Amino acid sequence: MLASQAANIMKGYSSRRLRMEFPHLKNLHEKSQLWAHSYYWGTTGNVSAQTVKRYIEECQG
Numbered sequence: 001m002l003a004s005q006a007a008n009i010m011k012g013y014s015s016r017r018l019r020m021e022f023p024h025l026k027n028l029h030e031k032s033q034l035w036a037h038s039y040y041w042g043t044t045g046n047v048s049a050q051t052v053k054r055y056i057e058e059c060q061g
Contacts, residue, residue, distance in 0.1 A: 007039040036060075 015034040019025050025034060038059055044052055 003041040004039070007041060011035045011039070 011034075018034065036059070040055065040059070
């Protein structure tokens, strides 16, 4: 399985579960997607937690 496929599966599953548990999420955005199209996949062995956090925050715009 490719990393992109695994990310899409996890995002799809979590989106469905969150929308079932929190129905108001269905109306938060005009578009039907809960998650952004982008994803990050990698190890963090040589990267600090702060670097990962900064990367995620920058991707959220």
